[in-house]
Amino acid sequence: MANDQTNSANPNVNLKYRRRKNAEEMRHQVVSFSLMIFLTLIAFLAVAVEDFQHWFTVPFILLLAVVQVIFQLYYFMHMKHKGHDTIALFLYSGALVGAITILTFVTITWL
Incomplete structure (x- = not known):
């Protein structure tokens, strides 16, 4: 199990490996997308709540934007x-x- 990739001549084994890897990749994509939607909702709420001051809201939204850029690069652009x-x-x-x-x-x- 140390090396998950198989180089078997059996196409069924390779198909199972690819399906498992694709399912794992899709799970990461869905989790990342859900997290980005959640961060976007937090940013909207930070603007909508009038109790937050301007000096807090702007850096907070910029921080959320940086986190979303990192998610975009590493999960959706496959930089990992x-x-x-x-x-x-x-x-x-x-x-x-x-x-x-x-x-x-x-x-x-x-x-």
Whole structure:
């Protein structure tokens, strides 16, 4: 059971393995999608409740957005799978350049 993948010549064995892996992947997709819907509802509720102050609501919604981006990358764009190292490098480099750009413009407008 250490190595779940089978290289059997029997197509029925490979079919069972693929079905089990597909079912597991689909379960992860459904759980991730449900979590993202839940996080979206929390964000809507944070805006709808008037007791929350503006200084709390905006960072809270941004935090929920970052969590949802991570879910999107790792579950729906399959970044958790092997072989996506180059793509991940470009995505993270782009995120770093974007964060530095935003930080630069925020710093310029504060001066």
